[in-house]
Amino acid sequence: MLEEIGYNYKVTKIDINNEEQFNKDFKKISPFSKIPVIIDHKNNKTIFESGAILIYLAEKSEKFYNENNRTEINQWLMAQMSYIGPMLGQHHQFHHYNPGKSKFGEDRYFKISKRIYQELDERLSKAKFLSGDNYTIADIGTFPWIARHEWHDIGLKKFNNLTRWYEEISEREAVKKGFAFMNKNETPPKP
Ligand SMILES: N[C@@H](CCC(=O)N[C@@H](CS)C(=O)NCC(=O)O)C(=O)O
Known part of the structure:
Protein backbone atom coordinates (compact mmCIF):
# COMPACT_ATOMS: atom_id res chain seq x y z
CA MET A 1 0.00 0.00 0.00
CA LEU A 2 2.81 2.41 0.84
CA GLU A 3 4.38 1.73 -2.55
CA GLU A 4 1.02 2.15 -4.27
CA ILE A 5 0.43 5.60 -2.77
CA GLY A 6 4.07 6.62 -3.16
CA TYR A 7 4.70 7.51 0.49
CA ASN A 8 8.17 7.42 1.98
CA TYR A 9 8.53 4.77 4.62
CA LYS A 10 11.03 3.01 6.77
CA VAL A 11 10.47 -0.60 7.85
CA THR A 12 11.44 -1.78 11.32
CA LYS A 13 11.45 -5.55 11.48
CA ILE A 14 9.96 -7.23 14.54
CA ASP A 15 11.18 -10.81 14.78
CA ILE A 16 8.08 -12.68 15.98
CA ASN A 17 10.00 -15.96 16.14
CA ASN A 18 12.18 -14.27 18.71
CA GLU A 19 9.16 -12.88 20.60
CA GLU A 20 10.14 -9.27 19.88
CA GLN A 21 6.44 -8.46 19.54
CA PHE A 22 6.14 -8.77 23.33
CA ASN A 23 8.64 -5.97 24.02
CA LYS A 24 7.12 -3.32 26.27
CA ASP A 25 7.61 -0.49 23.79
CA PHE A 26 6.07 -2.44 20.93
CA LYS A 27 3.06 -3.44 23.03
CA LYS A 28 2.36 0.23 23.69
CA ILE A 29 1.54 0.68 20.01
CA SER A 30 0.17 -2.82 19.35
CA PRO A 31 -2.16 -3.94 22.17
CA PHE A 32 -2.32 -7.55 20.92
CA SER A 33 1.42 -7.69 20.18
CA LYS A 34 0.82 -8.22 16.47
CA ILE A 35 2.52 -6.94 13.37
CA PRO A 36 1.94 -4.79 11.34
CA VAL A 37 1.74 -1.37 12.96
CA ILE A 38 2.49 1.98 11.33
CA ILE A 39 3.58 5.29 12.79
CA ASP A 40 2.60 8.39 10.85
CA HIS A 41 5.47 10.72 11.69
CA LYS A 42 3.57 13.73 10.34
CA ASN A 43 1.15 13.64 13.28
CA ASN A 44 2.64 10.93 15.54
CA LYS A 45 -0.41 8.70 15.14
CA THR A 46 0.12 4.95 15.48
CA ILE A 47 -2.26 2.49 13.84
CA PHE A 48 -2.50 -1.26 14.40
CA GLU A 49 -4.59 -3.89 12.48
CA SER A 50 -3.82 -4.16 8.78
CA GLY A 51 -7.41 -3.34 7.71
CA ALA A 52 -7.42 -0.16 9.78
CA ILE A 53 -3.97 0.72 8.41
CA LEU A 54 -5.21 0.30 4.84
CA ILE A 55 -8.27 2.47 5.52
CA TYR A 56 -6.13 5.12 7.20
CA LEU A 57 -3.67 5.31 4.31
CA ALA A 58 -6.45 5.21 1.72
CA GLU A 59 -8.32 8.07 3.39
CA LYS A 60 -5.16 10.07 3.79
CA SER A 61 -3.98 9.59 0.20
CA GLU A 62 -7.50 9.55 -1.27
CA LYS A 63 -6.58 6.46 -3.25
CA PHE A 64 -7.98 2.93 -3.61
CA TYR A 65 -11.07 3.66 -1.45
CA ASN A 66 -13.55 5.42 -3.69
CA GLU A 67 -16.18 7.21 -1.60
CA ASN A 68 -19.00 6.01 -3.84
CA ASN A 69 -18.09 2.38 -3.35
CA ARG A 70 -17.06 2.19 0.30
CA THR A 71 -19.69 -0.24 1.51
CA GLU A 72 -18.71 -2.73 -1.19
CA ILE A 73 -14.99 -2.25 -0.49
CA LEU A 88 -5.31 -19.31 5.20
CA GLY A 89 -3.10 -18.43 8.17
CA GLN A 90 -4.20 -21.61 9.96
CA HIS A 91 -3.64 -23.57 6.76
CA HIS A 92 -0.06 -22.24 6.76
CA GLN A 93 0.36 -23.37 10.37
CA PHE A 94 -0.94 -26.92 9.92
CA HIS A 95 -0.05 -27.73 6.32
CA HIS A 96 3.11 -25.72 5.64
CA TYR A 97 4.91 -25.23 8.96
CA ASN A 98 3.76 -28.20 11.06
CA PRO A 99 2.68 -31.08 8.80
CA GLY A 100 2.02 -34.38 10.55
CA LYS A 101 1.09 -32.83 13.90
CA SER A 102 -2.68 -32.77 13.58
CA LYS A 103 -4.65 -34.56 10.89
CA PHE A 104 -7.79 -32.77 12.03
CA GLY A 105 -6.16 -29.33 11.72
CA GLU A 106 -4.60 -30.14 8.36
CA ASP A 107 -7.84 -31.47 6.87
CA ARG A 108 -10.02 -28.73 8.30
CA TYR A 109 -7.98 -25.77 7.05
CA PHE A 110 -7.12 -27.39 3.72
CA LYS A 111 -10.83 -27.81 3.06
CA ILE A 112 -11.67 -24.25 4.13
CA SER A 113 -8.80 -22.84 2.05
CA LYS A 114 -10.05 -24.67 -1.06
CA ARG A 115 -13.48 -23.18 -0.40
CA ILE A 116 -11.96 -19.72 -0.18
CA TYR A 117 -10.22 -20.17 -3.55
CA GLN A 118 -13.53 -21.32 -5.04
CA GLU A 119 -15.47 -18.43 -3.49
CA LEU A 120 -12.96 -15.82 -4.62
CA ASP A 121 -12.95 -17.37 -8.08
CA GLU A 122 -16.74 -17.10 -8.24
CA ARG A 123 -16.65 -13.47 -7.19
CA LEU A 124 -13.96 -12.68 -9.75
CA SER A 125 -16.01 -14.33 -12.49
CA LYS A 126 -18.50 -11.50 -11.97
CA ALA A 127 -16.23 -8.57 -11.16
CA LYS A 128 -12.80 -7.46 -12.36
CA PHE A 129 -11.61 -6.77 -8.81
CA LEU A 130 -13.05 -7.84 -5.46
CA SER A 131 -15.18 -4.78 -4.86
CA GLY A 132 -16.03 -4.11 -8.51
CA ASP A 133 -14.39 -2.41 -11.48
CA ASN A 134 -11.45 -0.90 -9.62
CA TYR A 135 -8.39 -2.08 -7.74
CA THR A 136 -8.92 -1.11 -4.08
CA ILE A 137 -7.64 -1.74 -0.56
CA ALA A 138 -9.75 -4.94 -0.57
CA ASP A 139 -7.49 -6.34 -3.30
CA ILE A 140 -4.38 -4.90 -1.64
CA GLY A 141 -5.27 -6.70 1.60
CA THR A 142 -6.10 -10.02 -0.06
CA PHE A 143 -3.34 -10.33 -2.66
CA PRO A 144 -0.49 -11.18 -0.23
CA TRP A 145 -2.41 -14.21 1.03
CA ILE A 146 -2.95 -15.60 -2.46
CA ALA A 147 0.68 -14.84 -3.21
CA ARG A 148 1.51 -17.72 -0.84
CA HIS A 149 -0.36 -20.12 -3.16
CA GLU A 150 2.65 -22.44 -3.40
CA TRP A 151 2.33 -23.15 0.33
CA HIS A 152 -1.39 -23.83 -0.08
CA ASP A 153 -0.95 -26.77 -2.52
CA ILE A 154 -4.40 -26.11 -3.95
CA GLY A 155 -3.33 -25.26 -7.48
CA LEU A 156 -4.06 -21.63 -8.25
CA LYS A 157 -4.07 -22.35 -11.99
CA LYS A 158 -7.25 -24.41 -11.63
CA PHE A 159 -9.09 -21.19 -10.77
CA ASN A 160 -9.18 -19.12 -13.95
CA ASN A 161 -10.69 -15.93 -12.57
CA LEU A 162 -8.58 -15.88 -9.43
CA THR A 163 -5.49 -16.48 -11.59
CA ARG A 164 -6.43 -13.64 -13.94
CA TRP A 165 -6.81 -11.30 -10.94
CA TYR A 166 -3.59 -12.56 -9.35
CA GLU A 167 -1.53 -12.13 -12.51
CA GLU A 168 -2.80 -8.64 -13.14
CA ILE A 169 -1.93 -7.50 -9.61
CA SER A 170 1.46 -9.28 -9.72
CA GLU A 171 2.40 -7.07 -12.66
CA ARG A 172 1.84 -3.80 -10.81
CA GLU A 173 5.07 -1.89 -10.27
CA ALA A 174 4.22 -1.13 -6.63
CA VAL A 175 3.54 -4.80 -5.91
CA LYS A 176 6.82 -5.89 -7.47
CA LYS A 177 8.68 -3.21 -5.51
CA GLY A 178 7.00 -4.13 -2.22
CA PHE A 179 7.80 -7.81 -2.72
CA ALA A 180 11.41 -7.19 -3.66
CA PHE A 181 11.87 -4.82 -0.75
CA MET A 182 10.51 -7.08 1.95
CA ASN A 183 12.28 -10.22 0.82
CA LYS A 184 15.46 -9.48 -1.11
CA ASN A 185 14.52 -9.45 -4.79
CA GLU A 186 11.62 -11.86 -4.34
CA THR A 187 8.93 -11.66 -7.02
CA PRO A 188 5.30 -12.79 -6.63
CA PRO A 189 5.35 -16.55 -7.41
CA LYS A 190 3.88 -17.46 -10.81
CA PRO A 191 0.53 -19.31 -10.72
N1 LIG B 1 -5.67 -9.07 12.40
C1 LIG B 1 -4.27 -8.72 12.39
C2 LIG B 1 -3.46 -9.98 12.34
C3 LIG B 1 -2.01 -9.73 12.47
C4 LIG B 1 -1.25 -11.01 12.79
O1 LIG B 1 -1.83 -12.05 13.05
N2 LIG B 1 0.07 -10.90 12.83
C5 LIG B 1 0.90 -12.05 13.19
C6 LIG B 1 1.97 -12.28 12.12
S1 LIG B 1 1.30 -12.63 10.57
C7 LIG B 1 1.64 -11.73 14.49
O2 LIG B 1 2.01 -10.60 14.71
N3 LIG B 1 1.84 -12.75 15.33
C8 LIG B 1 2.59 -12.59 16.53
C9 LIG B 1 1.85 -13.09 17.76
O3 LIG B 1 0.66 -13.38 17.67
O4 LIG B 1 2.49 -13.20 18.79
C10 LIG B 1 -3.98 -7.83 11.18
O5 LIG B 1 -4.58 -8.05 10.12
O6 LIG B 1 -3.17 -6.88 11.31
Whole structure:
Protein backbone atom coordinates (compact mmCIF):
# COMPACT_ATOMS: atom_id res chain seq x y z
CA MET A 1 0.00 0.00 0.00
CA LEU A 2 2.81 2.41 0.84
CA GLU A 3 4.38 1.73 -2.55
CA GLU A 4 1.02 2.15 -4.27
CA ILE A 5 0.43 5.60 -2.77
CA GLY A 6 4.07 6.62 -3.16
CA TYR A 7 4.70 7.51 0.49
CA ASN A 8 8.17 7.42 1.98
CA TYR A 9 8.53 4.77 4.62
CA LYS A 10 11.03 3.01 6.77
CA VAL A 11 10.47 -0.60 7.85
CA THR A 12 11.44 -1.78 11.32
CA LYS A 13 11.45 -5.55 11.48
CA ILE A 14 9.96 -7.23 14.54
CA ASP A 15 11.18 -10.81 14.78
CA ILE A 16 8.08 -12.68 15.98
CA ASN A 17 10.00 -15.96 16.14
CA ASN A 18 12.18 -14.27 18.71
CA GLU A 19 9.16 -12.88 20.60
CA GLU A 20 10.14 -9.27 19.88
CA GLN A 21 6.44 -8.46 19.54
CA PHE A 22 6.14 -8.77 23.33
CA ASN A 23 8.64 -5.97 24.02
CA LYS A 24 7.12 -3.32 26.27
CA ASP A 25 7.61 -0.49 23.79
CA PHE A 26 6.07 -2.44 20.93
CA LYS A 27 3.06 -3.44 23.03
CA LYS A 28 2.36 0.23 23.69
CA ILE A 29 1.54 0.68 20.01
CA SER A 30 0.17 -2.82 19.35
CA PRO A 31 -2.16 -3.94 22.17
CA PHE A 32 -2.32 -7.55 20.92
CA SER A 33 1.42 -7.69 20.18
CA LYS A 34 0.82 -8.22 16.47
CA ILE A 35 2.52 -6.94 13.37
CA PRO A 36 1.94 -4.79 11.34
CA VAL A 37 1.74 -1.37 12.96
CA ILE A 38 2.49 1.98 11.33
CA ILE A 39 3.58 5.29 12.79
CA ASP A 40 2.60 8.39 10.85
CA HIS A 41 5.47 10.72 11.69
CA LYS A 42 3.57 13.73 10.34
CA ASN A 43 1.15 13.64 13.28
CA ASN A 44 2.64 10.93 15.54
CA LYS A 45 -0.41 8.70 15.14
CA THR A 46 0.12 4.95 15.48
CA ILE A 47 -2.26 2.49 13.84
CA PHE A 48 -2.50 -1.26 14.40
CA GLU A 49 -4.59 -3.89 12.48
CA SER A 50 -3.82 -4.16 8.78
CA GLY A 51 -7.41 -3.34 7.71
CA ALA A 52 -7.42 -0.16 9.78
CA ILE A 53 -3.97 0.72 8.41
CA LEU A 54 -5.21 0.30 4.84
CA ILE A 55 -8.27 2.47 5.52
CA TYR A 56 -6.13 5.12 7.20
CA LEU A 57 -3.67 5.31 4.31
CA ALA A 58 -6.45 5.21 1.72
CA GLU A 59 -8.32 8.07 3.39
CA LYS A 60 -5.16 10.07 3.79
CA SER A 61 -3.98 9.59 0.20
CA GLU A 62 -7.50 9.55 -1.27
CA LYS A 63 -6.58 6.46 -3.25
CA PHE A 64 -7.98 2.93 -3.61
CA TYR A 65 -11.07 3.66 -1.45
CA ASN A 66 -13.55 5.42 -3.69
CA GLU A 67 -16.18 7.21 -1.60
CA ASN A 68 -19.00 6.01 -3.84
CA ASN A 69 -18.09 2.38 -3.35
CA ARG A 70 -17.06 2.19 0.30
CA THR A 71 -19.69 -0.24 1.51
CA GLU A 72 -18.71 -2.73 -1.19
CA ILE A 73 -14.99 -2.25 -0.49
CA ASN A 74 -15.56 -2.60 3.27
CA GLN A 75 -17.36 -5.91 2.81
CA TRP A 76 -14.48 -7.47 0.88
CA LEU A 77 -11.88 -5.94 3.16
CA MET A 78 -13.65 -7.23 6.29
CA ALA A 79 -14.05 -10.68 4.69
CA GLN A 80 -10.29 -10.73 4.26
CA MET A 81 -9.61 -9.62 7.83
CA SER A 82 -12.08 -11.98 9.47
CA TYR A 83 -12.07 -15.02 7.19
CA ILE A 84 -9.61 -15.22 4.29
CA GLY A 85 -6.49 -14.19 6.23
CA PRO A 86 -7.20 -16.07 9.47
CA MET A 87 -8.20 -19.31 7.68
CA LEU A 88 -5.31 -19.31 5.20
CA GLY A 89 -3.10 -18.43 8.17
CA GLN A 90 -4.20 -21.61 9.96
CA HIS A 91 -3.64 -23.57 6.76
CA HIS A 92 -0.06 -22.24 6.76
CA GLN A 93 0.36 -23.37 10.37
CA PHE A 94 -0.94 -26.92 9.92
CA HIS A 95 -0.05 -27.73 6.32
CA HIS A 96 3.11 -25.72 5.64
CA TYR A 97 4.91 -25.23 8.96
CA ASN A 98 3.76 -28.20 11.06
CA PRO A 99 2.68 -31.08 8.80
CA GLY A 100 2.02 -34.38 10.55
CA LYS A 101 1.09 -32.83 13.90
CA SER A 102 -2.68 -32.77 13.58
CA LYS A 103 -4.65 -34.56 10.89
CA PHE A 104 -7.79 -32.77 12.03
CA GLY A 105 -6.16 -29.33 11.72
CA GLU A 106 -4.60 -30.14 8.36
CA ASP A 107 -7.84 -31.47 6.87
CA ARG A 108 -10.02 -28.73 8.30
CA TYR A 109 -7.98 -25.77 7.05
CA PHE A 110 -7.12 -27.39 3.72
CA LYS A 111 -10.83 -27.81 3.06
CA ILE A 112 -11.67 -24.25 4.13
CA SER A 113 -8.80 -22.84 2.05
CA LYS A 114 -10.05 -24.67 -1.06
CA ARG A 115 -13.48 -23.18 -0.40
CA ILE A 116 -11.96 -19.72 -0.18
CA TYR A 117 -10.22 -20.17 -3.55
CA GLN A 118 -13.53 -21.32 -5.04
CA GLU A 119 -15.47 -18.43 -3.49
CA LEU A 120 -12.96 -15.82 -4.62
CA ASP A 121 -12.95 -17.37 -8.08
CA GLU A 122 -16.74 -17.10 -8.24
CA ARG A 123 -16.65 -13.47 -7.19
CA LEU A 124 -13.96 -12.68 -9.75
CA SER A 125 -16.01 -14.33 -12.49
CA LYS A 126 -18.50 -11.50 -11.97
CA ALA A 127 -16.23 -8.57 -11.16
CA LYS A 128 -12.80 -7.46 -12.36
CA PHE A 129 -11.61 -6.77 -8.81
CA LEU A 130 -13.05 -7.84 -5.46
CA SER A 131 -15.18 -4.78 -4.86
CA GLY A 132 -16.03 -4.11 -8.51
CA ASP A 133 -14.39 -2.41 -11.48
CA ASN A 134 -11.45 -0.90 -9.62
CA TYR A 135 -8.39 -2.08 -7.74
CA THR A 136 -8.92 -1.11 -4.08
CA ILE A 137 -7.64 -1.74 -0.56
CA ALA A 138 -9.75 -4.94 -0.57
CA ASP A 139 -7.49 -6.34 -3.30
CA ILE A 140 -4.38 -4.90 -1.64
CA GLY A 141 -5.27 -6.70 1.60
CA THR A 142 -6.10 -10.02 -0.06
CA PHE A 143 -3.34 -10.33 -2.66
CA PRO A 144 -0.49 -11.18 -0.23
CA TRP A 145 -2.41 -14.21 1.03
CA ILE A 146 -2.95 -15.60 -2.46
CA ALA A 147 0.68 -14.84 -3.21
CA ARG A 148 1.51 -17.72 -0.84
CA HIS A 149 -0.36 -20.12 -3.16
CA GLU A 150 2.65 -22.44 -3.40
CA TRP A 151 2.33 -23.15 0.33
CA HIS A 152 -1.39 -23.83 -0.08
CA ASP A 153 -0.95 -26.77 -2.52
CA ILE A 154 -4.40 -26.11 -3.95
CA GLY A 155 -3.33 -25.26 -7.48
CA LEU A 156 -4.06 -21.63 -8.25
CA LYS A 157 -4.07 -22.35 -11.99
CA LYS A 158 -7.25 -24.41 -11.63
CA PHE A 159 -9.09 -21.19 -10.77
CA ASN A 160 -9.18 -19.12 -13.95
CA ASN A 161 -10.69 -15.93 -12.57
CA LEU A 162 -8.58 -15.88 -9.43
CA THR A 163 -5.49 -16.48 -11.59
CA ARG A 164 -6.43 -13.64 -13.94
CA TRP A 165 -6.81 -11.30 -10.94
CA TYR A 166 -3.59 -12.56 -9.35
CA GLU A 167 -1.53 -12.13 -12.51
CA GLU A 168 -2.80 -8.64 -13.14
CA ILE A 169 -1.93 -7.50 -9.61
CA SER A 170 1.46 -9.28 -9.72
CA GLU A 171 2.40 -7.07 -12.66
CA ARG A 172 1.84 -3.80 -10.81
CA GLU A 173 5.07 -1.89 -10.27
CA ALA A 174 4.22 -1.13 -6.63
CA VAL A 175 3.54 -4.80 -5.91
CA LYS A 176 6.82 -5.89 -7.47
CA LYS A 177 8.68 -3.21 -5.51
CA GLY A 178 7.00 -4.13 -2.22
CA PHE A 179 7.80 -7.81 -2.72
CA ALA A 180 11.41 -7.19 -3.66
CA PHE A 181 11.87 -4.82 -0.75
CA MET A 182 10.51 -7.08 1.95
CA ASN A 183 12.28 -10.22 0.82
CA LYS A 184 15.46 -9.48 -1.11
CA ASN A 185 14.52 -9.45 -4.79
CA GLU A 186 11.62 -11.86 -4.34
CA THR A 187 8.93 -11.66 -7.02
CA PRO A 188 5.30 -12.79 -6.63
CA PRO A 189 5.35 -16.55 -7.41
CA LYS A 190 3.88 -17.46 -10.81
CA PRO A 191 0.53 -19.31 -10.72
N1 LIG B 1 -5.67 -9.07 12.40
C1 LIG B 1 -4.27 -8.72 12.39
C2 LIG B 1 -3.46 -9.98 12.34
C3 LIG B 1 -2.01 -9.73 12.47
C4 LIG B 1 -1.25 -11.01 12.79
O1 LIG B 1 -1.83 -12.05 13.05
N2 LIG B 1 0.07 -10.90 12.83
C5 LIG B 1 0.90 -12.05 13.19
C6 LIG B 1 1.97 -12.28 12.12
S1 LIG B 1 1.30 -12.63 10.57
C7 LIG B 1 1.64 -11.73 14.49
O2 LIG B 1 2.01 -10.60 14.71
N3 LIG B 1 1.84 -12.75 15.33
C8 LIG B 1 2.59 -12.59 16.53
C9 LIG B 1 1.85 -13.09 17.76
O3 LIG B 1 0.66 -13.38 17.67
O4 LIG B 1 2.49 -13.20 18.79
C10 LIG B 1 -3.98 -7.83 11.18
O5 LIG B 1 -4.58 -8.05 10.12
O6 LIG B 1 -3.17 -6.88 11.31
